[in-house]
Amino acid sequence: MAHMTTSAPVFVDAAAYVQAVEDASKAAAAYYSGGTSALDDDSYDRLVWAIAAFEAEHPEQVLPDSPTGKVAGGAVQGDVPHTAAMLSLDNVFTPEEFTTWTASVARRIDREVTRWNVQPKLDGLAIAARYTDGHLTRLVTRGDGTAGEDVSHAIGTIEGLPGRLTEPVTLEVRGEVLMTNDQFEHANTVRTAHGGAPFANPRNAAAGTLRAKDRAYTVPMTFFAYGLLPLPDTAADAAEHLTTLPHGDLLRYAADLGVRTPADTQVPGVTLDGVEDVLARVEEIAALRAELPFGIDGIVVKADLAADQQAAGSGSRAPRWAIAFKLPAVEKITKLVGVEWNVGRTGIIAPRAVLEPVDIDGSTVTYATLHNPSDITRRDLRLGDQVMVYKAGDIIPRIEAPVAHLRTGDEQPIAFPEVCPQCGSAIDASEQRWRCERGRDCHLVASLSYAAGRDQLDIEGLGASRVVQLVEAGLVADIADLFTLTRDQLLGLERMGETSTDNLLAAIEAAKTQPLSRVLCALGVRGTGRSMSRRIARHFATMDHIRSADANAMQQVEGIGTEKAPVIVAELAELAPVIEKLIASGVNMSEPGATPPTTPPTTPPAPDDEADTDEQTGPLDGMTVVVTGAMTGPLEQLTRNEMNELIERAGGKSSSSVSKRTSLVVAGEGAGSKRTKAETLGIRLATPDEFADLVSALLT
Ligand SMILES: NC(=O)c1ccc[n+]([C@@H]2O[C@H](COP(=O)([O-])OP(=O)(O)OC[C@H]3O[C@@H](n4cnc5c(N)ncnc54)[C@H](O)[C@@H]3O)[C@@H](O)[C@H]2O)c1
Numbered sequence: 001m002a003h004m005t006t007s008a009p010v011f012v013d014a015a016a017y018v019q020a021v022e023d024a025s026k027a028a029a030a031y032y033s034g035g036t037s038a039l040d041d042d043s044y045d046r047l048v049w050a051i052a053a054f055e056a057e058h059p060e061q062v063l064p065d066s067p068t069g070k071v072a073g074g075a076v077q078g079d080v081p082h083t084a085a086m087l088s089l090d091n092v093f094t095p096e097e098f099t100t101w102t103a104s105v106a107r108r109i110d111r112e113v114t115r116w117n118v119q120p121k122l123d124g125l126a127i128a129a130r131y132t133d134g135h136l137t138r139l140v141t142r143g144d145g146t147a148g149e150d151v152s153h154a155i156g157t158i159e160g161l162p163g164r165l166t167e168p169v170t171l172e173v174r175g176e177v178l179m180t181n182d183q184f185e186h187a188n189t190v191r192t193a194h195g196g197a198p199f200a201n202p203r204n205a206a207a208g209t210l211r212a213k214d215r216a217y218t219v220p221m222t223f224f225a226y227g228l229l230p231l232p233d234t235a236a237d238a239a240e241h242l243t244t245l246p247h248g249d250l251l252r253y254a255a256d257l258g259v260r261t262p263a264d265t266q267v268p269g270v271t272l273d274g275v276e277d278v279l280a281r282v283e284e285i286a287a288l289r290a291e292l293p294f295g296i297d298g299i300v301v302k303a304d305l306a307a308d309q310q311a312a313g314s315g316s317r318a319p320r321w322a323i324a325f326k327l328p329a330v331e332k333i334t335k336l337v338g339v340e341w342n343v344g345r346t347g348i349i350a351p352r353a354v355l356e357p358v359d360i361d362g363s364t365v366t367y368a369t370l371h372n373p374s375d376i377t378r379r380d381l382r383l384g385d386q387v388m389v390y391k392a393g394d395i396i397p398r399i400e401a402p403v404a405h406l407r408t409g410d411e412q413p414i415a416f417p418e419v420c421p422q423c424g425s426a427i428d429a430s431e432q433r434w435r436c437e438r439g440r441d442c443h444l445v446a447s448l449s450y451a452a453g454r455d456q457l458d459i460e461g462l463g464a465s466r467v468v469q470l471v472e473a474g475l476v477a478d479i480a481d482l483f484t485l486t487r488d489q490l491l492g493l494e495r496m497g498e499t500s501t502d503n504l505l506a507a508i509e510a511a512k513t514q515p516l517s518r519v520l521c522a523l524g525v526r527g528t529g530r531s532m533s534r535r536i537a538r539h540f541a542t543m544d545h546i547r548s549a550d551a552n553a554m555q556q557v558e559g560i561g562t563e564k565a566p567v568i569v570a571e572l573a574e575l576a577p578v579i580e581k582l583i584a585s586g587v588n589m590s591e592p593g594a595t596p597p598t599t600p601p602t603t604p605p606a607p608d609d610e611a612d613t614d615e616q617t618g619p620l621d622g623m624t625v626v627v628t629g630a631m632t633g634p635l636e637q638l639t640r641n642e643m644n645e646l647i648e649r650a651g652g653k654s655s656s657s658v659s660k661r662t663s664l665v666v667a668g669e670g671a672g673s674k675r676t677k678a679e680t681l682g683i684r685l686a687t688p689d690e691f692a693d694l695v696s697a698l699l700t
């Protein structure tokens with residue numbers, strides 16, 4: 001069982017086996033009838049494998065309703081007898097298993113199979129469509145293989161299964177009913193609009209829809225044929241024809257009669273001679289899987305000649321002349337834990353699902369796309385839902401739908417943003433895809449507001465609405481443009497009087513003297529926040545040094561690793577024009593109190609040089625300091641960010657959590673758990689006043 005992603009459970013006793021048989025039967029009954037199974041296919045298969053393993057060891061305890069060795073796991077029945085059994089298929093998972101299987105067929109029929117027909121294994125459900133004199137008269141499900149359920153009420157809702165054939169023949173068409181991805185989306189839209197619970201996936205939707213009678217609405221499905229056979233009333237010569245045609249010709253005949261076959265798709269059936277060619281085709285189809293507009297769960301390989309099929313015969317569960325080459329499961333059930341809202345370059349606001357990590361097809365999936373807000377509404381998604389997630393090949397994982405019957409009642413509605421999550425502007429929700437009213441300017445508005453913020457350039461009077469005005473008037477296209485704004489330009493803006501203009505100009509002028517760390521932070525270099533910007537600024541001391549650093553030199557800054565360093569270097573290079581403009585406007589480009597690295601920035605320091613590279617002398621040298629509670633006295637006006645700046649200027653490291661490595665905790669009024677933790681760990685505590693004394697030399 002090397003193909004299994006996780007190992008199958010092993011039952012400790014017979015009671016566990018009995019329970020497993022019951023669980024599997026329940027799951028299979030739901031699966032085939034269009035209720036939703038609590039298990040994804042992988043979990044179901046593992047359960048059945050474990051059941052089979054237990055039965056092999058304890059043949060005397062095998063339960064009559066065990067799912068092993070039966071069509072549909074023995075979970076479904078029907079009252080319309082099939083003329084010829086409608087069987088399942090045996091599986092292989094690897095080229096080796098496939099080759100072994102072909103050899104076993106050759107042994108059984110005493111010759112090599114003449115040639116193979118290779119076709120997609122459509123992931124829907126099997127159906128028999130009976131035509132009398134060319135008219136579709138009856139639809140029957142597979143059931144337990146010997147008898148199925150009459151679902152003739154679905155006639156007329158299945159694309160590819162015409163009410164009338166092009167010839168007045170009497171025969172049975174067999175094939176798969178499924179929903180294409182689009183049909184599935186449509187079905188769930190209609191269903192949830194009628195107050196129904198969404199279907200978990202296209203297969204489940206097809207099964208549920210096929211069996212539903214008297215619904216207030218109809219939703220289309222699609223049929224693909226993979227077999228034709230005579231009925232008792234079929235004329236003898238026609239019956240002879242149908243039972244002797246090679247499989248490929250049979251399907252071409254079906255297409256001529258007006259029935260849809262995979263011939264019209266990107267994965268038509270093909271006839272091939274050797275095992276090598278078959279395996280190559282299996283790979284081709286597998287590679288196309290992710291882009292197909294409908295689901296496949298494998299590739300079916302059949303002996304093409306009727307003579308080979310008849311010689312091989314059939315078992316009670318599956319024919320011996322065909323095999324399903326199974327592809328890995330690409331659907332898993334996991335939990336929706338959150339929804340993030342991201343704003344794209346053009347201002348499109350797109351939700352993204354955050355999932356409890358789950359392994360699908362060899363990779364761990366944590367996020368899934370939700371294209372737009374109506375995607376959420378249409379699927380009736382809720383936070384905490386168990387959801388069916390689909391991921392194949394390189395495609396971005398997507399949520400198909402919630403598994404509604406697994407709801408506990410604790411699920412919460414998903415909150416939609418009321419303003420643009422990036423810049424705070426209004427949202428244009430007139431289209432399916434929501435968009436920030438600022439469109440392409442959204443990022444600019446957001447980055448300028450950030451740059452002007454209290455912890456960056458601290459430009460008072462430059463709030464978000466003012467930024468929007470400046471951007472809309474075309475006065476600023478980057479942060480450097482702020483520094484060349486003229487009095488007249490500002491006066492020309494609405495709601496800008498003389499006083500506010502002068503105040504703003506003064507605030508902008510003052511911003512020119514901000515330390516390098518804040519200027520750097522204001523630039524919004526990807527991968528660097530406030531504390532990283534401070535570390536970079538303190539390490540290099542000047543913008544010149546920062547800009548001449550290569551990735552190697554950048555890695556000398558604490559917290560910057562091999563991955564981040566080249567990104568920062570590249571971003572800075574990209575920002576060169578803006579930085580030049582800032583310099584030209586007289587914006588400060590050095591970090592007070594910091595000294596540039598002694599080693600030339602392009603050569604990494606020898607190991608024992610390390611002590612010198614960060615040579616800072618200050619009262620907090622080598623200390624890690626945590627600030628908690630309200631600051632008072634000389635520190636009262638400082639924001640937490642400014643406190644952290646102060647600590648770092650004094651040679652210390654600021655941190656937000658108390659651990660054994662913490663050297664000092666500055667605990668102001670209202671300090672809670674961090675203070676308690678410091679006390680338990682025996683870490684030195686200081687009041688804001690004591691701390692102010694300690695760093696008094698740096699307080700101006
Ligand atoms: N999640 C659950 O709770 C649950 C329960 C029961 C079964 N299952 C899943 O169902 C699968 C087993 O189902 P099964 O026994 O119906 O068999 P199957 O789906 O593995 O294979 C047989 C079926 O393949 C279909 N098929 C598709 N394309 C075909 C083609 N080109 N030619 C011939 N047949 C084609 C036919 O419907 C046929 O009956 C397993 O993958 C299992 O995980 C899941």
Ligand SMILES: [Zn+2]
Binds near residue numbers: 437
């Ligand atoms: Zn915006």
